[in-house]
Amino acid sequence: MFERLEPITADPILGLMAACRADPDPRKVDLGVGVYRDDRGDTPVLAAVRQAEAALIAAQATKTYVGPAGNAGFNQLMERMVLGAEHPLLSSGRVRSVQTPGGCGALRLGAELIRLASPTSVVHVSTPTWANHVPLLSGAGLKLEPYPYYDRATGGVQFETMMAALERLPARAVLLLHASCHNPTGADLSQGQWREVLALVKRRQLLPFMDMAYQGLGEGLEDDAFGIRLFCAELPEVLCAVSCSKNFGLYRERTGALHVISATTAAAEATFTQLVRLARGIWSMPPDHGAAIVHGILGDASLARAWAEELTVMRRRIQGLRRAVVEQLRAHCPQRDFGFIAAQHGMFSFLGVSTQQVRELRERHHIYMTDDSRMNVAGLRQENLEYFARAVAQVLGG
Ligand code: LMR
Numbered sequence: 001m002f003e004r005l006e007p008i009t010a011d012p013i014l015g016l017m018a019a020c021r022a023d024p025d026p027r028k029v030d031l032g033v034g035v036y037r038d039d040r041g042d043t044p045v046l047a048a049v050r051q052a053e054a055a056l057i058a059a060q061a062t063k064t065y066v067g068p069a070g071n072a073g074f075n076q077l078m079e080r081m082v083l084g085a086e087h088p089l090l091s092s093g094r095v096r097s098v099q100t101p102g103g104c105g106a107l108r109l110g111a112e113l114i115r116l117a118s119p120t121s122v123v124h125v126s127t128p129t130w131a132n133h134v135p136l137l138s139g140a141g142l143k144l145e146p147y148p149y150y151d152r153a154t155g156g157v158q159f160e161t162m163m164a165a166l167e168r169l170p171a172r173a174v175l176l177l178h179a180s181c182h183n184p185t186g187a188d189l190s191q192g193q194w195r196e197v198l199a200l201v202k203r204r205q206l207l208p209f210m211d212m213a214y215q216g217l218g219e220g221l222e223d224d225a226f227g228i229r230l231f232c233a234e235l236p237e238v239l240c241a242v243s244c245s246k247n248f249g250l251y252r253e254r255t256g257a258l259h260v261i262s263a264t265t266a267a268a269e270a271t272f273t274q275l276v277r278l279a280r281g282i283w284s285m286p287p288d289h290g291a292a293i294v295h296g297i298l299g300d301a302s303l304a305r306a307w308a309e310e311l312t313v314m315r316r317r318i319q320g321l322r323r324a325v326v327e328q329l330r331a332h333c334p335q336r337d338f339g340f341i342a343a344q345h346g347m348f349s350f351l352g353v354s355t356q357q358v359r360e361l362r363e364r365h366h367i368y369m370t371d372d373s374r375m376n377v378a379g380l381r382q383e384n385l386e387y388f389a390r391a392v393a394q395v396l397g398g
Contacts, residue, residue, distance in 0.1 A: 012131055012370050020368040028366035029384050031375035034183065034347050036217070036246060036314050039381050046249045048307035052296030056289075066288050068280045069272075070099020070257075074291040077298035078257045082212065082225060082242055089232055093265035096272035098258050098279055099286045103213045103243025104136055106258035110209055110239040111140035112278045113260065113271070114174055123174040123209065124166075126150070128372065130183040133176065133211075142174070150185040152352065155340020157187050163200060171205040179240075180224035181214035181346020184374035188218065188345050194227040198234055208235065213243040216311040217318060218345035236263035244294050246347070247311055253290030314378075318347065321380050328389035333396055347376050357395040365391035 009015065016032040035043050045053075069075065075097035079090060089095050100106040114121050123142050125133055126149035138144055147165045151158040166175065177197070180188055189197065201208055210228050218224045232238050237260075244255040260275065262268035279286070297303045322342045329338040341349045351373040353361075361367040367388060369375040380388060 016368055016370055019362075023366055023368075025366040027384070027387065029368065029379065029388055031367065031369040031377075031379040034246070034376050035251060036249065036318075036347070036378045037376075037381075038317070039383075041379075041381060043249065043251075046307065046310050048297050048303050048310055049248060049250065049293055051306075052293045052300075052303060056292050056296055060292075063288075065285055068098075068276045068285050070286045071288065071291045071295055073299060074099055074295040075257060077295060078242060078244075079259060081221070081298060082215070082228060082240060082257075082259060083232055084222065084225065084229055087229060087233065089261060094262050094268045095232075096260050096262070096268050096275065098260075098272075098275045099291050100241075100256045100258050100279070101254040101283055101286050102245055103211065103241050103256040104132065105254065105283065105286065106241035106243070106256045107133070107136045107211060108140060108282070109258045109275065109278060110241050110260070111137045111142050112282070113239070113275060114207070114209070115141045116274060116278065118172065121172070121174050121207075123176050124169060125176045126162075126178065126182070128184055129176070129178075130211075131370075137176070147175075149182075150187055150350070152350070155185075155187060155344065155349075155352075157189060157193070159189075159193055159196075163196065166197070166200055166206070167204065169204055169206060173204075173206050174209050175201065175206045176209045176211060177227065179210050179212035179215070179228045180226075181218040181348070183213065183346070184348045184350065184370070184372065186341075186344030186346055186349040186377075189227060191226055194230055197227075198230055201231070201235065207237055207239070209239045209241070211241050214246050214346045215242070216247045216308075217315050217347065220315070221308065221311070224345075232261050235261070237261060244290060248290075248294055248297070248307070250290040250293065253293070254287055255290030255294060318378050321377050321385075322349075324382070324385055325377065325380055325388070328385045329392060332386075332389040332393040336396065341377070347378050348374055349377055351375050351392070353392070353395065360395045361391055365394075367391055 013033050020030045122145050123137050124145050124147045127146040148161045208231050215224045240259040242257050245251045262271050297307045326338050326342045353373050355371045358373050
């Protein structure tokens with residue numbers, strides 16, 4: 001039967017990751033896949049993770065199953081991290097959480113839940129959105145429709161146009177929102193804009209599906225969760241897909257959670273039973289290791305502080321790189337304003353060059369970014385900023 005299958009091209013992000021790994025040139029600059037890198041280009045295991053991991057291995061007495069909803073202590077601590085320790089919802093009985101294999105698992109589980117509750121639902125996604133949103137959500141049988149988001153002219157959000165498009169959505173439409181550190185553009189909503197979107201969501205009776213994969217890597221653990229916390233406080237139903245890949249550096253451990261807010265405690269209870277059954281039918285039970293580490297970190301005040309400090313170092317490095325790359329680009333490409341990069345958040349920005357120029361950067365200068373010119377700013381290093389800026393100047397025809 002498999003002889004009928006046609007080969008397909010690799011996912012753009014994963015294909016690029018493989019191409020960069022295979023490039024032996026010592027000057028190569030990997031701005032492809034969204035992983036944090038330090039100034040040596042490494043993605044080290046965080047010290048807090050190592051400590052929690054050592055304690056876990058020393059104390060672990062069994063490898064028996066945890067269960068389809070995963071680690072209950074992890075789920076509870078994640079709710080506190082995402083919503084904030086004082087959030088009114090925490091004691092309301094309206095939140096239910098399931099540990100998932102990464103943020104991807106959370107997105108897929110959320111999509112499966114939506115399809116179960118309302119099979120004809122349409123999910124409205126920003127233009128552009130993370131490439132993997134499409135297979136993750138449409139693979140659950142949901143239809144996707146785009147809404148305008150990124151303004152290439154300013155490097156910000158085309159807020160008026162976006163709001164006008166959202167105003168036309170039918171009641172119960174699903175609205176996928178990036179909580180912070182928008183992937184791929186780095187352009188986030190301001191707090192005032194979140195409030196305006198909230199009013200629209202209420203008025204139009206939309207269902208928000210929040211994707212938060214970078215909490216702590218934009219402006220900080222609290223600020224990055226502003227939109228999620230606001231929506232969860234004010235709306236009857238919200239889905240939040242959360243990843244621990246980047247902020248805990250647990251990429252390959254596949255650690256995430258889906259938090260579902262329901263209108264009543266009875267609805268929350270019923271939803272939880274459905275979530276557990278859906279998870280059981282897809283991955284049965286999530287992998288334990290990463291969630292046990294996060295549980296160990298967030299459940300220990302001094303380890304949690306140490307982790308938050310490491311996260312601050314990562315965030316500040318990205319913020320510093322954003323400013324530094326703008327300076328270098330200003331010096332080498334004065335004809336073009338790249339100032340928007342410093343105003344954006346998280347790992348990603350669009351450089352704003354053509355696919356042809358992206359390919360030239362790859363082929364002539366060993367600089368790797370996706371064809372749409374998304375670059376992972378954390379992949380830059382002090383020592384190659386000038387190399388990068390000179391290369392950009394060359395492909396721009398300077
Ligand atoms: C990215 O956007 O590069 C990351 O989220 C990694 C991935 O799985 O695509």
